[in-house]
Amino acid sequence: xxVVFDILASAGLWAAxxxxxxxxxxxxxxxxLCERSGVLNLGIEGIMTFGAMIxxxxxxxxxxxxxxxxxxALSGGVFGLLxxxxxxxxxxxxxxxxxxxxxxxxxxxxYVFRLLVPVAGTPPTIEPFQPIDVPMLSSLPFVxxxxxxxxxxxxxxxxxxxxxxxxxxxTPLGLAIRMxxxxxxxxxxxxxxxxxxxxGAVVAGxxxxxxxxxxxxxxxxxxxxPTMVQGRGWICIALVVFASWRPGRALLGALLFALFDSFQLxxxxxxxxxxxxxxxxxxxxxxxxxxxxxMARRARVPQALMQxxxxxxx
Amino acid sequence: xxxxVLDIRNVCKRFGDNLANDDISLSLGKGEIVAxxxxxxxxxxxxMSILFGHYVPDTGKVLVGGRELPSGKPRAxxxxxxxxxxQHFSLAPNLTVLENVMAGTESLWHFRSGTAAARRKLSGIxxxxxxxxxxDARVGDLSVGEQQRVEILKAxxxxxxxxxxxxxxxxxxxLEAERLFAxxxxxxxxxxxxxxISHKLDEVMAAADRIVVLRGGRKVAERLAEKTxxxxxxxxxxxxxxxxxxxxxxxxxxEVLKAAGVSVIIDGVERLKSVDFSLRAGEVLxxxxxSGNGQTTLAHLLSGTVGRDRGELLLFGQPxxxxxxxxxxxxxxxxxxxxxxxxxxxxxxxxxxxAVLERLPRFSRHGLVDRQAAQAFAGExxxxxxxxxxxxxxxxxxxxxxxxxxLILGRNLIDxxxxxxxxxxxxxxxxxxxxxxxxxxxxxxxxxxxxxxxxEDLEEVMALADRIQAIVNGRLSLPIAAESADATKxxxxxxxxxxxxxxxxxxx
Numbered sequence: 095x096x097v098v099f100d101i102l103a104s105a106g107l108w109a110a111x112x113x114x115x116x117x118x119x120x121x122x123x124x125x126x127l128c129e130r131s132g133v134l135n136l137g138i139e140g141i142m143t144f145g146a147m148i149x150x151x152x153x154x155x156x157x158x159x160x161x162x163x164x165x166x167a168l169s170g171g172v173f174g175l176l177x178x179x180x181x182x183x184x185x186x187x188x189x190x191x192x193x194x195x196x197x198x199x200x201x202x203x204x205y206v207f208r209l210l211v212p213v214a215g216t217p218p219t220i221e222p223f224q225p226i227d228v229p230m231l232s233s234l235p236f237v238x239x240x241x242x243x244x245x246x247x248x249x250x251x252x253x254x255x256x257x258x259x260x261x262x263x264x265t266p267l268g269l270a271i272r273m274x275x276x277x278x279x280x281x282x283x284x285x286x287x288x289x290x291x292x293x294g295a296v297v298a299g300x301x302x303x304x305x306x307x308x309x310x311x312x313x314x315x316x317x318x319x320p321t322m323v324q325g326r327g328w329i330c331i332a333l334v335v336f337a338s339w340r341p342g343r344a345l346l347g348a349l350l351f352a353l354f355d356s357f358q359l360x361x362x363x364x365x366x367x368x369x370x371x372x373x374x375x376x377x378x379x380x381x382x383x384x385x386x387x388x389m390a391r392r393a394r395v396p397q398a399l400m401q402x403x404x405x406x407x408x
Numbered sequence: 409x410x411x412x413v414l415d416i417r418n419v420c421k422r423f424g425d426n427l428a429n430d431d432i433s434l435s436l437g438k439g440e441i442v443a444x445x446x447x448x449x450x451x452x453x454x455x456m457s458i459l460f461g462h463y464v465p466d467t468g469k470v471l472v473g474g475r476e477l478p479s480g481k482p483r484a485x486x487x488x489x490x491x492x493x494x495q496h497f498s499l500a501p502n503l504t505v506l507e508n509v510m511a512g513t514e515s516l517w518h519f520r521s522g523t524a525a526a527r528r529k530l531s532g533i534x535x536x537x538x539x540x541x542x543x544d545a546r547v548g549d550l551s552v553g554e555q556q557r558v559e560i561l562k563a564x565x566x567x568x569x570x571x572x573x574x575x576x577x578x579x580x581x582x583l584e585a586e587r588l589f590a591x592x593x594x595x596x597x598x599x600x601x602x603x604x605i606s607h608k609l610d611e612v613m614a615a616a617d618r619i620v621v622l623r624g625g626r627k628v629a630e631r632l633a634e635k636t637x638x639x640x641x642x643x644x645x646x647x648x649x650x651x652x653x654x655x656x657x658x659x660x661x662x663e664v665l666k667a668a669g670v671s672v673i674i675d676g677v678e679r680l681k682s683v684d685f686s687l688r689a690g691e692v693l694x695x696x697x698x699s700g701n702g703q704t705t706l707a708h709l710l711s712g713t714v715g716r717d718r719g720e721l722l723l724f725g726q727p728x729x730x731x732x733x734x735x736x737x738x739x740x741x742x743x744x745x746x747x748x749x750x751x752x753x754x755x756x757x758x759x760x761x762x763a764v765l766e767r768l769p770r771f772s773r774h775g776l777v778d779r780q781a782a783q784a785f786a787g788e789x790x791x792x793x794x795x796x797x798x799x800x801x802x803x804x805x806x807x808x809x810x811x812x813x814x815l816i817l818g819r820n821l822i823d824x825x826x827x828x829x830x831x832x833x834x835x836x837x838x839x840x841x842x843x844x845x846x847x848x849x850x851x852x853x854x855x856x857x858x859x860x861x862x863x864e865d866l867e868e869v870m871a872l873a874d875r876i877q878a879i880v881n882g883r884l885s886l887p888i889a890a891e892s893a894d895a896t897k898x899x900x901x902x903x904x905x906x907x908x909x910x911x912x913x914x915x916x
Contacts, residue, residue, distance in 0.1 A: 266514040266521050269503075273511045276500030283498040284512030284562070285483050394502050 101360045108240035110359070112248050113314060115352035117142070119251040120306030121330035122337065122344040123258050124170075124299040129334055130262060131295035132275040132288075132398040133181055136192025139327030140199025141173045141300050142307030143320070147203035149308030150318040151210060153220045162312050163247065163305050170304020173199055174297040182292045185402030196327070204320040223247060223313040245313045247305075252345065254302070259341040271295055275396035278403040288403050303327070332382060335390045350385065354378035413438050413601050414459075414490075414570050419468030421454055428454040429465070430625040436570065441592060441602045443616035445609075445645055447838040448808045451625040452605045456572050460492045461485040472570070491563020495574040497555050501548030505541050505558050506530060509565045526565075533564045537595055553584035560591070571595065573604040577611055578836045581699040582864055589615040607645070607838040609638040621645055646840055653847045654871045655890075661689035663725070664827055664858045665710070670719030672705050679705035682719065683884040685877060687827065692849065692859040693887070694873025696866065697902055699832075702882040703862045704746055707831040710860065711743045712736035724826075737766050739827075742820030746831035746862070748809070752816045755805030759795075760786035762804050763819050793818030794844065810841025817848050821857075828852055831862040846872060866898055880904040 101107055121138055128135040135141075149166035153159055173195055180191040211218060223245035227233075232242040262268035270291055273281045278288035306326075311318045329351060337343035358374040365374075414436040421429040429451045436442055444452045457463045459470055464480035471477065472488040485492075499508050510526040530543055539557050541550075547558060556576065563571055573592075577585040592602055592615060606612050612619050613633060621629040621644045629644045642650050665687040672680040679702050687693050697703060708714040712733040721728050723739055736743070745751035753762045760779075763786035764771045771782045786800040793814045798807050807815065813833065820828060830849060834842045849872060853859055862879075863869050869876055875887040878901035885906040888897070900906070 264520055266511075266518050267516045269507055269511045269521060270516055272503060273500045273507070276502050277498060280498035280500050280508070281511065283482075283492075283494070285486060286512040286516075397501055 097361070097364055101357060101364070104360075105236050105238075105240040107356055107360060109243060110356040111349060111352045112241065112244050113352075114355050115348045116248045116251045117306040117309045117314070117326055118330060118333065118348035118351060119255055119345055120309065121303050121327060122333040122348055123251075123255055123341060124302030124306065125330050126334045126337065126339055126341060126344055127258065127271075127299035127302065128174075128296050129399055130275045130339055130396060131271050131292045132278065132396055132401065132403070133178070133292055133296050134188045134192060134331075134400050135174070135177055135195075135296060135299060135303075136189060136331065137173055137177050137195030137199065137300065138192075138303050138330055139323060139325070140196035140203075141170050141303040142310075142323045142327050144173065144199040144203040145170050145304030145307030146311045146322060147207050147307075147318050147320075149304075150220060150311035151207070153312060154211070154218060159223055159312055163308050166304040166308035167301040168304075170301040170307075171297045173304075174300025175293075177300065178293045178296040181402065182289055182296070185404060188400050188402075200320070207318060207320065217317040217319060219316040220312070222311075222316045247309050247313050251306075251309075255341050255345040262341060272396070274403075275398055278398055278401075292403070303330075306330075329382065332386055336382070336386050338389065338394065339396060347385075351378055351382055354381045411438065412436060413473055414603075415471040415474075416455070416459065417469050417471065419455065419458055419465045419470070421451075421458060421463060421465050427625050429458070431468075432622070432625075432627050434620055434627070436601045436603060438601055439596050439599050441596050441604070441615060441617050443612035443619045444603055444605045444622060445607065445612050445619050445641060446622035447607055447645060447840055448810065449624075450622040450645075452622055453574060454625075455622070456492070456574060456603070456605060459485070459572065460490060486566050486568075489567060489569035491560075491566060491568025491571045493556065493559045493563060493571065493573040493576060495576075495578055497559050499547050499555055499558060502546065504544050504546055505550075505561075506543040508547055508558055509543075509562050513566065530561065530565060533561060536598065537564070537591060539591060551584075552579050553581070553587065556580065556584075556588065557591075569600060571600055571602045573602070575605050575607075575836075577606070577608065583698055585611065609641050609645075609839070612641070613638060623647055642839055650839060650843055652843055652867075652871055653850055655692065655850055655853065655874065658690060658854070658874075660691035660874065661856060663688050664723070665860075666720075666722040668720045668722070670709070670716050670721060672709055672714060673717045674705065674714065679882055680709065680716075681882040683879075683882075685884060685887070687858045687860055689826070689858050690853055690856045691874040692853050692861050692872050694869035694876040694890075695860065695862045695879050695884070696869045696876055696898055697864060697879035699864055701879050703831065703864075703879055705882075706879070707743070707746060707829055707862055710736070710741065710827075710829045711745070712741075740823075740825045742823075742825035742828040742857075744813075744816055744820060744828070744830040744833050746835070748812055748816055753804050753812055755803070757804060758801050759790070759798050759804050759807070759815060760800035762815065763789055763800070766819065767823075789815060789818035789822055792822060793848070808841075810837045810844070813837060813841065813845060814848075817845060821848060821852055824855060825852075825857055828857050828859045829862070830859060832864070833861070834863075834865065834868060842868075866895055869898070870895075876901075878902050878904075878906065 121142055125135055125138055145166035148169045149162040152165040153162040177191055177195050180186045181188045225243045225245050228242040232238040262272065270281065270286045274288045274291040281288045307323060310322055333344055333347040336347045355378045358377040362371050362374045412435040416432065416434040419429050419432050432455055446452045458465045461480055461482040461484060469476050477488055478484050506527060509530055514522060527543055534540060539561060541554060541557050541561065547555060576588060580588060596602055616633050619631050619633060619641065620627060623645060663686050667683055667685050669682045669684060670680060671678060671682050685693065705714060709716060712731045712735060715730045749755060760783045764782045771778050783800040795811050795814045797811050804812065834845050837845065849859055861873055870890060870893060873890050875889055876893050877887045878885040885901055
């Protein structure tokens with residue numbers, strides 16, 4: 095037990111939690127926004143990969159880091175547009191379209207990367223975001239180094255979660271998005287254009303996914319390799335259910351998952367040799383499944399999720 | 409009539425070969441309630457969809473307060489003060505009443521929803537028209553009647569001066585329908601103008617000031633409510649004299665089904681409380697009651713989909729254990745479920761598939777479905793029971809309610825079942841279909857089938873049943889003979905007023 099306590103008591107663990115959680119927060123918010131409007135976006139895994147690649151590539155070619163994030167957002171938006179075209183305009187299966195986007199975007203990012211970056215022995219690197227010490231707060235004992243020495247995108251992600259919660263629950267736009275996800279016919283009858291709402295939500299949500307991917311290459315790490323998203327997109331899809339489609343809970347869910355993950359990383363180093371490390375790799379996923387099973391039973395799914403909307407047809 | 413707030417002039421609309429609206433004109437005065445009466449397919453809904461901007465008319469125009477409405481623009485219709493309450497509600501079940509009402513009423517780019525102001529406006533409307541709804545309730549938790557109130561509130565919140573209701577009572581119980589019409593009259597007194605679409609003669613006579621009859625896309629008549637009667641309206645609507653059949657006297661045969669002290673408990677609630685009844689061959693036993701008093705459970709019990717917790721059930725004199733669906737079908741129990749879309753037929757499947765679902769073994773050969781035989785069987789039903797609008801391969805969803813009911817009826821009656829459980833068999837059907845369904849039930853009775861008719865329509869029960877029992881809160885009254893029943897007496901029974909001792913002598 096003392097091992098567990100030791101790990102939990104180290105400021106390094108909590109700093110890592112926020113860092114690991116950031117791409118999950120962004121991806122989950124993106125997926126959540128899409129689903130609130132009634133569109134499941136399984137393109138997330140590929141969109142994050144592409145965002146990681148294109149953001150890094152922009153910076154590698156001389157753009158500054160914020161421009162890199164912006165490029166990743168734009169690329170996400172373009173893939174979102176593709177997904178929306180297939181699922182909203184053409185009304186195709188959202189599963190199939192989403193998986194198609196993932197397969198396409200993942201392979202395409204590797205292709206572009208190989209095309210534009212020469213093969214080298216060690217992967218080329220960039221200068222990533224540096225941690226910013228929040229004045230005053232960062233000098234607090236324990237809490238300071240744990241929570242207030244993060245890179246700017248991490249602070250931004252937390253702010254975005256709160257902002258999205260406000261938009262969804264407190265603004266007319268959020269109500270329009272929720273109503274479209276619950277019953278697009280009802281939205282239409284109230285003078286809301288469900289097609290436009292879905293396009294907007296999917297494009298914006300996909301942009302967030304792109305930024306989530308870019309965090310990996312521009313802040314968490316400094317180079318790109320094709321498998322680096324490693325299923326984070328799928329975790330985000332599960333976190334949306336865990337969060338019952340609420341941004342605040344999405345933030346908590348992402349932090350919880352990150353806690354499991356960074357905890358197992360440290361446990362691995364302490365107990366290596368005694369237990370095969372693959373066991374530790376499983377822990378966050380097992381705990382996620384358990385948490386999901388607990389939370390999802392009470393969740394209220396957007397009623398029109400995965401239902402294409404066709405005007406005049408019920 | 410006062411000045412017209414709404415004028416529909418010479419509207420024509422054609423869908424392919426079908427002239428859905430043929431030169432229809434209609435005007436509506438302030439504070440007036442107009443009923444648009446017609447059978448399914450008469451063009452009522454098309455006309456209202458044109459009014460609301462869902463369809464663009466081929467010719468003709470719509471004037472609101474003297475100004476022409478641009479066609480094909482729902483927003484323009486809303487802005488001109490037209491509110492529409494659809495038959496199928498468009499509500500978001502997971503959102504609250506207030507959210508459903510205010511969605512889309514503000515600019516999407518406002519930084520904050522004006523929830524407090526919206527709440528005040530909503531409660532003002534609720535008070536003015538006596539429509540009580542909890543603004544923070546989740547819409548999915550409300551009853552159907554309350555959900556309809558939310559639909560009306562949505563229209564009123566958008567400052568509707570003209571309200572159009574498409575078959576508003578189709579999904580309501582009788583009690584809820586009465587409340588609705590009281591509300592509509594209140595709204596008319598407050599100066600709103602209303603149009604409601606219906607094919608039910610009772611309610612247009614009860615609620616409308618003026619009645620416009622459509623048939624085959626044409627306006628065939630216009631009558632003031634006080635200057636017409638149901639018989640005339642029925643004839644105008646159907647185009648020929650149409651009378652509901654009435655049972656002729658007969659002597660019932662042996663007892664085929666008997667329940668003694670049967671109770672059913674579902675999720676801890678006692679849905680049926682020690683009910684007794686006896687059903688004989690060649691008779692119709694009417695179970696009358698307001699929906700939600702245990703009728704559904706009774707029908708499910710006899711169809712084999714729910715089990716009983718206490719009491720005895722005798723089928724052809726033999727006690728039965730837990731009746732399963734297979735046993736029920738095998739014993740010759742035909743079933744017409746209360747909700748034909750949910751339980752009666754699968755809309756996405758073909759007519760022939762629905763026709764043979766209950767008796768798949770008969771249409772199986774070497775473990776495969778014998779399509780030819782099944783299609784032939786479906787064809788037989790279609791011909792024998794006059795199912796219009798589809799052939800065996802047609803998707804069942806495309807049939808009108810009346811024809812779907814004829815298909816279900818045919819599927820059950822074609823094999824001459826010994827017992828028929830008919831739950832609300834004519835609910836929501838137009839007059840022509842009601843007549844057809846009633847005629848078939850009486851035909852089955854003549855052929856010796858024992859019919860259990862579960863209904864909340866007094867007229868239906870009085871016309872068809874030999875004996876009548878009321879169901880109230882899971883309890884069954886003792887039966888009374890139809891000869892000794894009148895509307896007042898049945899009304900009292902439906903309210904739970906019966907004397908267990910007294911009625912016995914009448915029954916036998």
